[in-house]
Amino acid sequence: MLQVSLYRYNPESDDAPHMEEFSVDTGGKDLMVLDVLELIKADYDGSVTYRRSCREGVCGSDGLNINGKNGLACITPLSETVKGGKLVIRPLPGLPVIRDLVVDMSLFYAQYEKVQPYLQNASPAPAIERLQSPEERAQLDGLYECILCACCSTSCPSFWWNPDRFIGPAGLLQAYRFLADSRDTATEGRLAKLDDPFSVFRCHGIQNCVNVCPKGLNPTKAIGHIRTMLLNRAT
Amino acid sequence: MSVMRTISFDGVIVGGGGAGMRAALQLAQSGYKTAVISKVFPTRSHTVSAQGGITCAIASDDPQDDWRWHMYDTVKGSDYIGDQEAIEYMCSVGPEAIFELEHMGLPFSRTEEGRIYQRPFGGQSKNYGEGGQAARTCAAADRTGHALLHTLYQNNIKNETVFFNEWFAVDLVKNQDGAVVGVVAICIETGETVYVKSKATVFATGGAGRIYASTTNAHINTGDGMGMALRAGVPAQDMEMWQFHPTGIYGAGTLVTEGCRGEGGYLVNKDGERFMERYAPNAKDLAGRDVVARSMVLEILEGRGCGPNGDHVKLKLDHLGEDVLESRLPGICELSRTFAHVDPVKEPIPVVPTCHYMMGGIPTNVHGQALTVDAAGNDSVIPGLYACGEVACVSVHGANRLGGNSLLDLVVFGRASGLFIEKALRDGIELREAGQTDLEAASARLNALNEREQGEPVAPMRQELQEIMQNHFGVFRTGEFMREGIAKLATLRGRVENVVLADRSSAFNTSRIECLELQNLFETAEATAIVAEARDESRGAHAREDFTERDDENWLCHSLYHGDTKQVSKRSVNFTPRTVDTFQPKARTY
Numbered sequence: 063m064l065q066v067s068l069y070r071y072n073p074e075s076d077d078a079p080h081m082e083e084f085s086v087d088t089g090g091k092d093l094m095v096l097d098v099l100e101l102i103k104a105d106y107d108g109s110v111t112y113r114r115s116c117r118e119g120v121c122g123s124d125g126l127n128i129n130g131k132n133g134l135a136c137i138t139p140l141s142e143t144v145k146g147g148k149l150v151i152r153p154l155p156g157l158p159v160i161r162d163l164v165v166d167m168s169l170f171y172a173q174y175e176k177v178q179p180y181l182q183n184a185s186p187a188p189a190i191e192r193l194q195s196p197e198e199r200a201q202l203d204g205l206y207e208c209i210l211c212a213c214c215s216t217s218c219p220s221f222w223w224n225p226d227r228f229i230g231p232a233g234l235l236q237a238y239r240f241l242a243d244s245r246d247t248a249t250e251g252r253l254a255k256l257d258d259p260f261s262v263f264r265c266h267g268i269q270n271c272v273n274v275c276p277k278g279l280n281p282t283k284a285i286g287h288i289r290t291m292l293l294n295r296a297t
Numbered sequence: 298m299s300v301m302r303t304i305s306f307d308g309v310i311v312g313g314g315g316a317g318m319r320a321a322l323q324l325a326q327s328g329y330k331t332a333v334i335s336k337v338f339p340t341r342s343h344t345v346s347a348q349g350g351i352t353c354a355i356a357s358d359d360p361q362d363d364w365r366w367h368m369y370d371t372v373k374g375s376d377y378i379g380d381q382e383a384i385e386y387m388c389s390v391g392p393e394a395i396f397e398l399e400h401m402g403l404p405f406s407r408t409e410e411g412r413i414y415q416r417p418f419g420g421q422s423k424n425y426g427e428g429g430q431a432a433r434t435c436a437a438a439d440r441t442g443h444a445l446l447h448t449l450y451q452n453n454i455k456n457e458t459v460f461f462n463e464w465f466a467v468d469l470v471k472n473q474d475g476a477v478v479g480v481v482a483i484c485i486e487t488g489e490t491v492y493v494k495s496k497a498t499v500f501a502t503g504g505a506g507r508i509y510a511s512t513t514n515a516h517i518n519t520g521d522g523m524g525m526a527l528r529a530g531v532p533a534q535d536m537e538m539w540q541f542h543p544t545g546i547y548g549a550g551t552l553v554t555e556g557c558r559g560e561g562g563y564l565v566n567k568d569g570e571r572f573m574e575r576y577a578p579n580a581k582d583l584a585g586r587d588v589v590a591r592s593m594v595l596e597i598l599e600g601r602g603c604g605p606n607g608d609h610v611k612l613k614l615d616h617l618g619e620d621v622l623e624s625r626l627p628g629i630c631e632l633s634r635t636f637a638h639v640d641p642v643k644e645p646i647p648v649v650p651t652c653h654y655m656m657g658g659i660p661t662n663v664h665g666q667a668l669t670v671d672a673a674g675n676d677s678v679i680p681g682l683y684a685c686g687e688v689a690c691v692s693v694h695g696a697n698r699l700g701g702n703s704l705l706d707l708v709v710f711g712r713a714s715g716l717f718i719e720k721a722l723r724d725g726i727e728l729r730e731a732g733q734t735d736l737e738a739a740s741a742r743l744n745a746l747n748e749r750e751q752g753e754p755v756a757p758m759r760q761e762l763q764e765i766m767q768n769h770f771g772v773f774r775t776g777e778f779m780r781e782g783i784a785k786l787a788t789l790r791g792r793v794e795n796v797v798l799a800d801r802s803s804a805f806n807t808s809r810i811e812c813l814e815l816q817n818l819f820e821t822a823e824a825t826a827i828v829a830e831a832r833d834e835s836r837g838a839h840a841r842e843d844f845t846e847r848d849d850e851n852w853l854c855h856s857l858y859h860g861d862t863k864q865v866s867k868r869s870v871n872f873t874p875r876t877v878d879t880f881q882p883k884a885r886t887y
Contacts, residue, residue, distance in 0.1 A: 181401060199405075
C-alpha cells in the first residue's frame with residue numbers, strides 16, 4: 063500500500079487547507095503520480111480535485127508539487143519520487159488555491175501575455191513562407207517547446223515575491239523565443255518593454271526553474287541572453 | 298427555476314483546440330464579438346498531442362508537387378466515401394492556410410533552402426499513385442500539434458478573442474424554429490450556469506477516443522459535441538469509422554508518430570521480420586493506417602507477436618542513428634523512455650494498434666454549416682450551428698484518415714467556418730430569441746443531475762462502457778459479437794442517464810463535469826455501435842470478419858445515425874469536385 067498525503071481545500075466547506083491521508087492499493091505497479099490521483103478519485107474519494115488532460119507530458123495541465131518538487135504528475139513515476147513509501151502532493155506553490163490541487167493561474171498567464179508572445183514582422187508577408195535557415199530555426203530549440211505548466215515560475219522565489227512585476231521564467235523564456243526568431247522584427251519594442259528593474263532583473267540565477275522543468279528547458283539561460291541584449295542596448 | 302445570466306456574442310466557438318482557435322481567430326480578425334468556450338485552458342487541448350505534421354502540397358520537398366496528387370491520395374485513403382468536393386477544397390486551399398500559420402510564427406523545421414521541412418507519411422504518392430512515395434507532411438520536429446496550438450493561441454491573444462477558459466458547455470439552446478442560438482454552459486471555477494447566446498455556434502469539441510479502454514486520446518476527449526448534437530436531434534455521420542493508430546505504446550496507449558516510419562523506421566514481429574513487406578509490397582510500412590493496423594493484429598493473432606503474451610509488435614528505429622532520432626524525433630525518444638522504458642536509439646519500441654481518431658461526426662458542408670436531411674432525403678442546413686475539426690464530418694477522411702490530414706482539416710475548415718460566418722454576419726443573421734422553455738430544455742440534463750439522489754457513480758460505469766467498446770467494436774468486427782455489445786449498451790443506457798453525483802459543491806467540481814462527460818461518451822459509443830453493426834461490408838477502418846469485402850453496390854455512401862429513433866439511414870457521397878475530374882472508386886492496394 064502506498065501512503066498518499068493530499069493537500070485538500072474546499073472553499074465552500076473548509077476554513078483552512080489540511081492534508082488528508084490515503085492508503086492506496088497500487089497493485090505493486092510503478093504507476094505515474096497522475097494514475098494514483100485517478101485511482102483515488104475513482105475508488106476512494108470522488109471529490110478530490112486536480113487538472114489533467116493529455117496524460118503524456120505535453121499539455122501542461124498537471125503541474126503539481128510532488129514530494130517537495132514541482133513536476134508533471136503524468137510523467138513522474140512513483141519509482142522516481144517516492145522515498146520511504148510516502149507520496150505527498152500539494153498544489154504548485156505561490157499561487158492562490160481554488161480547490162485542492164487546482165491553483166488560480168491568472169497571474170502566470172498575465173505575465174505570459176505581457177511579453178506579446180506572438181510573431182511581429184513589419185514587412186508584408188510573402189506569397190509562400192518566410193524563409194528561415196536550419197541554423198536560424200535551431201535558435202528556437204529549447205524555447206518553443208514550453209508547455210506553460212508553470213512548474214518553473216512557481217518554484218522561483220523571485221516570482222513568489224513579485225508575481226505581478228517579475229515576468230518569471232516561463233514568460234521570459236517566451237520573450238526570448240520571439241527575440242531569437244529571425245522572422246521577428248520587433249526586437250527594439252520588446253526590449254523596451256522589458257527594460258525596468260523588475261521584469262527581467264529580478265532573476266537572481268537561483269536556477270530552480272532549470273531543475274524542475276519537465277521538458278528539460280533552461281529559462282535561466284534564456285534570461286541571460288535577454289540581460290545581455292538589454293545591457294547592449296543601454297550602451 | 299431561477300433566471301440564468303445571459304452573455305451575448307456574434308459568434309461562440311465551443312472548444313479551444315486547433316479547429317476552434319482557427320475559427321475564432323478568423324472571426325476575431327473580422328472585428329465581430331467572438332468568444333471561445335473551452336473546458337480546459339486552450340493549450341491543454343488535444344491538438345497539442347499531434348506529432349508528425351500537417352500534410353499539404355506546399356511544394357517544398359518536391360517543387361513539382363501538386364495538390365491534386367494529395368487529393369487523389371486522400372480520396373483513395375478514404376476508401377472512396379470521402380466527399381470529393383470537400384477534399385478538393387481542403388487540398389487546394391491548404392497551402393494558403395499553411396503559409397498563414399508560418400506567417401503567424403509557427404516554428405516549422407526547415408530545409409537547407411530555408412523552406413518548410415516535409416517528411417514522408419503513410420498513403421502519400423506522387424502523380425496519382427504512379428510516381429512513388431511523396432514527402433508531403435510539413436513538420437515542426439515531432440511536436441507539430443504543440444507548435445500549431447500555441448501559435449493559434451498566441452494569435453488569438455493578439456486579436457483579443459474573448460476566452461471562457463474552464464467553462465463546460467452542457468447542451469445546445471434551440472429556439473422555437475429549431476435554430477441553434479447558443480449553449481448553456483457551466484463556469485467550472487464557480488459552478489455558475491450561464492446562457493451563452495450567439496448568432497453562430499461553432500462546435501469544435503474534438504474527438505471521443507475515451508469511448509475505448511485503450512486510446513491515444515487525452516482524458517478530455519469525451520465526445521461532448523457529439524453528445525450535445527445527438528440530444529438536440531442532429532444526426533451523426535459515419536460513426537462506425539474509428540481509426541486505430543498502428544503505433545500506440547504497448548500498455549500505455551500513448552502515440553508514437555507515423556513520422557517514425559516516414560523517417561525510415563519499420564515494424565517487426567517476434568522473428569524480427571519486417572512483416573509489412575508481405576501485406577503492402579509497395580508502400581510497406583507507409584500503407585494506409587487501417588491496412589497497417591490490421592496487418593499488425595493478424596501477425597499477433599497468427600502467433601508472431603512479441604513479448605511473453607505475444608500481444609504486440611515492435612517499431613524499430615535504432616538503425617536511423619542517434620542524430621536523426623534526436624533532431625527529427627526528440628519527443629518520441631522522450632515518450633518512449635518514459636512510457637515504454639525503452640531507448641529507441643538502442644532498442645525497438647513495443648507498439649499495438651490503439652484507438653486514435655473519429656472519422657465520423659456532425660455532417661457539414663465546406664462552410665462548416667451543420668446538416669441534417671429532410672423527409673425527402675435532401676440535405677438541409679441547421680440554422681445557427683456549425684462544426685469543424687474532429688467533431689465534424691465534412692467529410693474529408695471518409696472511412697480512413699491519412700496521417701497528417703487531421704491538422705490540415707482543422708486549420709482549413711476552422712478557417713472556412715470563420716470566413717463563412719463573417720460573411721453571414723455581415724449579411725445579417727436574424728434568429729428568434731430563445732424563450733424560457735427553450736432554456737429549460739437545454740438545462741434539463743444538468744438540473745436532473747444536480748437533483749438526483751439515487752444512482753450509480755461515474756467511474757465504474759465509464760470503465761464498463763470503455764470495455765464494451767474495446768471488446769465488441771475493435772479493429773476486427775463481427776455481427777453477432779457487435780449485437781451482444783449493443784445489448785450490453787442498451788442496459789447501460791438507463792444507468793448512465795441516472796448517474797449520481799455525490800459531490801454537490803459548486804467550486805471547481807470536476808465530478809459534476811465527469812458525469813456530464815460520461816453521458817456524452819455514451820451517446821457517441823452507442824451511435825458507433827449501432828452503425829457499425831448496420832454497415833455489413835468492410836471499408837477503410839471498418840473491417841467485418843463476416844463481410845470481408847467492400848460492397849460498392851450497397852455501401853458506397855455515408856451512414857447517418859439518428860439519435861432520437863436509433864435508426865440508420867444512408868447519405869450520398871459527393872463525387873463532383875469543381876475543378877478536377879471525379880476520382881472513380883477502384884480496388885485499394887498499397
